Amino acid sequence: MYNIAILGASGYTGAELIRLIAGHSYMNIKALGANSKAGQSMAEVFPHLRHLHLPDLVTIEDIDFSHIDLCFCALPHKTSQEVIAALPKDLKIVDLSADFRLRDPVDYEKWYGNPHAALEQQKEAVYGLTEFYRDEIKAARLVAGTGCNAATGQFAIRPLIERKVIDFDDIILDMKCAVSGAGRSLKENLLHAELSEGYHAYAIGGTHRHLGEFDQEFSAIAGRPVKVQFTPHLIPANRGILATCYVKGDPEEVFEALAATYRDEPFIEVIPFGQMPSTRHIRGSNFCHIGVSADRIEGRAIVTAALDNLTKGSSGQALQNANLMLNIDETEGLMMAPLFP
Amino acid sequence: MYNIAILGASGYTGAELIRLIAGHSYMNIKALGANSKAGQSMAEVFPHLRHLHLPDLVTIEDIDFSHIDLCFCALPHKTSQEVIAALPKDLKIVDLSADFRLRDPVDYEKWYGNPHAALEQQKEAVYGLTEFYRDEIKAARLVAGTGCNAATGQFAIRPLIERKVIDFDDIILDMKCAVSGAGRSLKENLLHAELSEGYHAYAIGGTHRHLGEFDQEFSAIAGRPVKVQFTPHLIPANRGILATCYVKGDPEEVFEALAATYRDEPFIEVIPFGQMPSTRHIRGSNFCHIGVSADRIEGRAIVTAALDNLTKGSSGQALQNANLMLNIDETEGLMMAPLFP
Amino acid sequence: MYNIAILGASGYTGAELIRLIAGHSYMNIKALGANSKAGQSMAEVFPHLRHLHLPDLVTIEDIDFSHIDLCFCALPHKTSQEVIAALPKDLKIVDLSADFRLRDPVDYEKWYGNPHAALEQQKEAVYGLTEFYRDEIKAARLVAGTGCNAATGQFAIRPLIERKVIDFDDIILDMKCAVSGAGRSLKENLLHAELSEGYHAYAIGGTHRHLGEFDQEFSAIAGRPVKVQFTPHLIPANRGILATCYVKGDPEEVFEALAATYRDEPFIEVIPFGQMPSTRHIRGSNFCHIGVSADRIEGRAIVTAALDNLTKGSSGQALQNANLMLNIDETEGLMMAPLFP
Amino acid sequence: MYNIAILGASGYTGAELIRLIAGHSYMNIKALGANSKAGQSMAEVFPHLRHLHLPDLVTIEDIDFSHIDLCFCALPHKTSQEVIAALPKDLKIVDLSADFRLRDPVDYEKWYGNPHAALEQQKEAVYGLTEFYRDEIKAARLVAGTGCNAATGQFAIRPLIERKVIDFDDIILDMKCAVSGAGRSLKENLLHAELSEGYHAYAIGGTHRHLGEFDQEFSAIAGRPVKVQFTPHLIPANRGILATCYVKGDPEEVFEALAATYRDEPFIEVIPFGQMPSTRHIRGSNFCHIGVSADRIEGRAIVTAALDNLTKGSSGQALQNANLMLNIDETEGLMMAPLFP
Known part of the structure; x- marks a missing residue:
């Protein structure tokens, strides 16, 4: 079992990650970070997840990353780069924000309006469009989820x-x-x-x-x-x-x-x-x-x-990439059929 | 007051015409034709119109057109041309179907799959895009409402x-x-x-x-x-x-x-x-x-x-054209503000 | 023509009042108050009303009530009583908030949690359920719209x-x-x-x-x-x-x-x-x-x-009451058919 | 692996059964019956299931039940009793229709208007409200799913x-x-x-x-x-x-x-x-x-x-009951988290 942390667990992509990981055979959610709602239980923040035995929300500062195998960052862009710059340098990370998608810092600043604050990490980031970057993702430490x-x-x-x-x-x-x-x-x-x-x-x-x-x-x-x-x-x-x-x-x-x-x-x-x-x-x-x-x-x-957009466009893609990074079957936790009607 | 008949009163464009004419100062609904629901009251077919004092639905055959000043046809295409071919030759008509929109019978057959059954009427029909055919519509006997x-x-x-x-x-x-x-x-x-x-x-x-x-x-x-x-x-x-x-x-x-x-x-x-x-x-x-x-x-x-699509794209356009044909102010009955939220 | 002011014009009941009054034969909107959006045009705040020639939004303080015949207050409760206490004492008012619905100030405080700040006005307020208070409303200066x-x-x-x-x-x-x-x-x-x-x-x-x-x-x-x-x-x-x-x-x-x-x-x-x-x-x-x-x-x-809820439950009721207060036919501006589908 | 047949696979409860069984570890869908759409593929009837390798739809008459371990009947009531009366007498069945819910045939006729056509089967049917009939369901051959x-x-x-x-x-x-x-x-x-x-x-x-x-x-x-x-x-x-x-x-x-x-x-x-x-x-x-x-x-x-209504109220309940009847863990295939938003 791999230990997982999710930062930004009070947003929709965070909740979607939890929904998917709840059905995953080899992942165990150890920490849920959400600074604005720290101290609350997931049953309060997302009542549809109340049947799961999840840790309460904490501030990112309160998470001990030493036992975490992989961390999903589902934070707003700009916040994400600042948080990731401060995380352990050997921690595997899948970032769902826009912060590491653009390889050229000039492009980043053009589209997002601020200079990039984690240039070191940006250099090593792999663009997370799984079907076209599969080998790079397998070898990556930091994967940047694509825009939906x-x-x-x-x-x-x-x-x-x-x-x-x-x-x-x-x-x-x-x-x-x-x-x-x-x-x-x-x-x-x-x-x-x-x-x-x-x-x-x-x-x-x-x-x-x-x-x-x-x-x-x-x-x-x-x-x-x-x-x-x-x-x-x-x-x-x-x-x-x-x-x-x-x-x-x-x-x-x-x-x-x-x-x-x-x-x-x-x-x-x-x-x-x-x-x-x-x-x-x-x-x-x-x-x-x-x-x-x-x-x-x-x-x-x-x-x-x-x-x-929340699954293949964001959290599902992120889990698919995490599977690759952890050498798990790429489809693990992701084969559920669509919900219709 | 002008006496109005609506054929095809059990469909959405028929109901929309009634909604609009209910607020019109110079029109009076005298007959509502709907062969499949003949005998029913409008309160049964469209309960949102139950407060209006409307005639019951009848078959088109049962309508006496001699006192009708203008007839709206909100029938399915193909049916419409057959019905209109049989209506009095001097009756003012606004047709909401596709039957008289295409001037060339070859085009009509190409797009609709059947030869046109009312070539005589098709010749006199004016295309009903009000803002671009205003003068022709004023003078027309038969106006063909456009597709939405x-x-x-x-x-x-x-x-x-x-x-x-x-x-x-x-x-x-x-x-x-x-x-x-x-x-x-x-x-x-x-x-x-x-x-x-x-x-x-x-x-x-x-x-x-x-x-x-x-x-x-x-x-x-x-x-x-x-x-x-x-x-x-x-x-x-x-x-x-x-x-x-x-x-x-x-x-x-x-x-x-x-x-x-x-x-x-x-x-x-x-x-x-x-x-x-x-x-x-x-x-x-x-x-x-x-x-x-x-x-x-x-x-x-x-x-x-x-x-x-039901108002400016269909029934509202039809009423606007009817106003022109009857020499009424073009905006009569049509100035209601949009419904939001 | 009666001159009308609407306070709280940037909310849904305010917009609904404008929609209804736009089709009213004897009312003219002279002032639109909305402190938080003062300076904006209605086209910006409610683009569905852009076709109307409406005054821009202003602060309530900037409205000259000397030429206003009737004022609708579509403000949040508590704010409403404070504003109404400061309005001219002879101005006809229809209040859509909860502030003047309860006759007993003790009841008001029990349900709303604060002491009433306009006891004088509360005494003269008439409960606005038109069908049951018609005569009182006709004679009233201040009518309290009911909860929807x-x-x-x-x-x-x-x-x-x-x-x-x-x-x-x-x-x-x-x-x-x-x-x-x-x-x-x-x-x-x-x-x-x-x-x-x-x-x-x-x-x-x-x-x-x-x-x-x-x-x-x-x-x-x-x-x-x-x-x-x-x-x-x-x-x-x-x-x-x-x-x-x-x-x-x-x-x-x-x-x-x-x-x-x-x-x-x-x-x-x-x-x-x-x-x-x-x-x-x-x-x-x-x-x-x-x-x-x-x-x-x-x-x-x-x-x-x-x-x-926005029409008969609030703004429609308010206009019905205003018609009575101004001795206009009670149904003026209110007979539009429902929108379906 | 247990072999499963689903009758009535072209309706919503049929599709929901397939969605759930797609994630089940011990069930294998062998036959899909839907008389009105026999000959079609599930990709045509329910495109959201196109990624699954499912048998094409067939008529019920064309299904060989000799290798089927359990059959779900998601047919309309009245049809269901007729079909079930003709199925092998030792086939385990979970019926999702209303046909076997009422124990007293007089009650059945009172509420459904026709005499019951499978009285023999009705006698052995167990009411499928899992949490209250668990032991009976485990031992049952025919379980009647409840109304939602x-x-x-x-x-x-x-x-x-x-x-x-x-x-x-x-x-x-x-x-x-x-x-x-x-x-x-x-x-x-x-x-x-x-x-x-x-x-x-x-x-x-x-x-x-x-x-x-x-x-x-x-x-x-x-x-x-x-x-x-x-x-x-x-x-x-x-x-x-x-x-x-x-x-x-x-x-x-x-x-x-x-x-x-x-x-x-x-x-x-x-x-x-x-x-x-x-x-x-x-x-x-x-x-x-x-x-x-x-x-x-x-x-x-x-x-x-x-x-x-489609899951716990119908197909989820049916699968829960089938798990019990086949001595599988009751929650198998059913622990997916709700979809929100």
Whole structure:
């Protein structure tokens, strides 16, 4: 059994980690950190976890990391880098924040507005998109979980750039994101009365921070700068991201590139040509469904990808990476079927 | 007072017409036709209308049209053309179905699969996009209400084609459509347990019938064939369409084209540059909100438009057209504010 | 035209007042007070009202009340009494808060925890349950809007106590309340991700403050103390209250008492015996639907009542009362049909 | 490994059984029966199960039961009894329908309207409320799953009758039921556009069939007829039942009776006195949360119980019973944490 600590246990990704680890055969939760709610029990903070025998929440300072084998950091960005800089240098860490995703500190500062405060750790961080960084993750001490939108978009587009089957200069990602992606923060526009029964675009025009990840990854694969268009929309549902990707290329080639890439992947399902995935069919699971269709205009294809932002888009990915880092079967604790209806 | 008949009064667009006309100063509902529910009272079919003193539902055959000044047809397509062919030749009609939207019978058969059965009437039909066919509608006997997606997309794109500020060959309309657009029909995928908490694309790749309208209208304005990409998505909300339109052109020119076109329109609001409309802010009203943003990639703009599919996208548009046909103030019965929250 | 001021215009009941008054023939909004958002336009605070030509928000101190004919106070309780104490003594006021509902200052302090700070005004306040205090309201300077639960429960139960057709000692009100009743305040449990897809009881066991109103009103009618059981539940919908009332009495007599009481009321509909109202059929309207059923156990009846908490339960009631106070037709601005779906 | 067949695999309880068994260590799904969709793959019928290697759907007639160890019947009532009468007489069966819940055929006919067609099997059926029939279930060949409302109400009330801490003649169960309880059937009132954003009571006054179970069970425990009041309400959420039970008795004794009864139960959690459970905290799990509060009126208590109708209320209960029948650990495959948000 490996001993696990979770920092930021009072947020949604923290709770999702606990939900998943509760069904894991080789992990044991030893410490739950949450400074703002230290002293409370998980039954108070997340009553849906009341049946589990969990440690009470404590401040991060009060955690003894000497017996911890791996630590998940589910803290807000900026806080995360400060906390991680102070953790033991040999502690295995999976960070779910944005702090270690961008390799170039200049890019980090451009997208996040502050200079990076843990440059040492940033250097060793491995980008956590499991299916494409598996070997590096196995050997890593610090893995940076991807953005949930960044994961969804990359699952749809990376193979198409790698195999050069689309025009690199005309990629549009129109994303529909569920509410839990915004976290448990108190914002007026996240209230039920504001949000339900309506939807809108936000961070339009190329301002969403996950673009930093798209730029970094797609440019690296292409070997030259690639800039996509990406517009997120907030949808009145709790879990799920649906990416509708408009690309220029032969639809059959696009389909083949995706099918070939993911043929042996346990969590990525390329569904039959012409079919379209739905967020309702991956809810609460670590699966990602991808569909490809031809447009009526020749030479244009539409790729749609659906995953659960809290699971495959965040905490499920983090556990998958932790499994690799601890040399456990990659799918352990992650094979639960989606919840429908 | 004008005497009004509504055919297809047991569907959502029929009910919406009644809701609107209930607040109209110069219209009086004289007959409600609904063959499948003939004999029932509206209180049974739509209990939210029980406070109104409405005639019971009857078969269309049982309606005496001699005292009717204007008839709304809210019937399914194909049925509508058969019914309308048999109505008095001098009766003013606003049709909400798809039957008279396409001027070329070849196009109609291409998109709807059957030869048109009312070619005589089709010839005199005027396309009902009020803001662009106002004069023709005033003079018309038969007005064909537009598709709800077709209206949303045209409000966003028509001025840009008219004023030639965008590339005609690279227009993408990614639409997010609420559930009521699918009507009151019994389909498994429209059940609450299937639909809520999930969303997906449908009619992908250029197969949605409203493309027939886009092709007809945009090509006519451009003076040459224009084919757009249009992908609708089903969103777990009851009312609303949000169109996210990706176009190539100067964002400021795009904004100016829209602002200039709609400056004096009572129902179309172009909101400040860089802001984004939401379906929650037009729900239950006849307003359409349009926003324009620049993308980070030069020469690309994003136009988002939001309207209520049952009101401005269908029954509200129909009433607006009926007002014009009866020489009543165009906004009569339509100025109610949106319902929020 | 009467000149109207609304204090607390940045909350849901304030926005609902504006929505209703926008369709009113004899009222003109002259001032909108909202201290926390003073300086902003309504288009910023409530974009669904952007089509209206409204004054910007100002602090209450900045409003000149000399030309105001009637003022709606949609402020939080406690704040409301302080503000109203300082308003001109001859200004007609409809208060939507809880501050003037309870006639006995001892009761007020018991339920709200602080001594009343406007005893002078409290003395002259009239309880605003229109259908039962119509004459007093017509003559009043200050009318206290009822609690939304209190209104729903009283519509169902008052006639049964007045006509003595039920056991006064065994009345249970199980209420299902939509989210907007909690206002626009930032509370974790009101977030969409927390609230949607789940429901629970709150303020259980006789602790909800609206019990103060039930006690006051029911005891006054009965001529002796009457204490009901009342348990509210939070339901994942935006508008609506459904009261399911369990009473002991002859079901037919119960029905007759309700039917007779509301026979001529424009907004209260007693639906046929055995039928059950739904919140979806009154949404966005000033109507209240009431149904009565017999239980299989003899001598027991179930009364269910549905209304929209923001309209008939609050702002609609307030406007109805304001109409009476200004000698305008009571239904002016309030006859819009419910929004369904 | 035990070989399992599921009849009625195209409905929600069938799909839920598959979801649960997918995580079960000792069960293997060998056959999926669904006459109306025979020939289809599960990926077509329930795309959220597409990652599982499941047999295609077949007609029940096409299933070879000779190698099946246990069969779940998730068929509609009436069909179920006919099918089960024809199954091998030594096949272990867990029936999820209503057909074998009522021991007295007269009661069955009273509540379900038709004479029972499998009287032989009905005699041997054991009522499947696990926590109260554990020994009988272990020894049973045929177990009748309870109604989902019946389970919820009994968890709250059985211990109170057994320990005689409440008045047997004044028990009110006000239940709030999510939509999936109505199944996947095509009914107008189950459409998203009809159902979302509204709620209502149904089967009011003692007409719901689950009353047959309450009468049978409560009367048997009490040793004399006990008739409760039970009113279900349809709530716009997909999973969950919340029972709000109004009883007369000492609240502390009520709490103690429940706490003592469920002290060692793995799935029933009696939460601290005065706290209230929520359906959001048991969603997708086999847990039932129960809370007790005192009312302000002395001698009255309110018990609220929450469970997931598809899991603990139906398929989870069925699997728990199957585990007992096959001498597997009762909790196998059922310990997954609830899904929140």
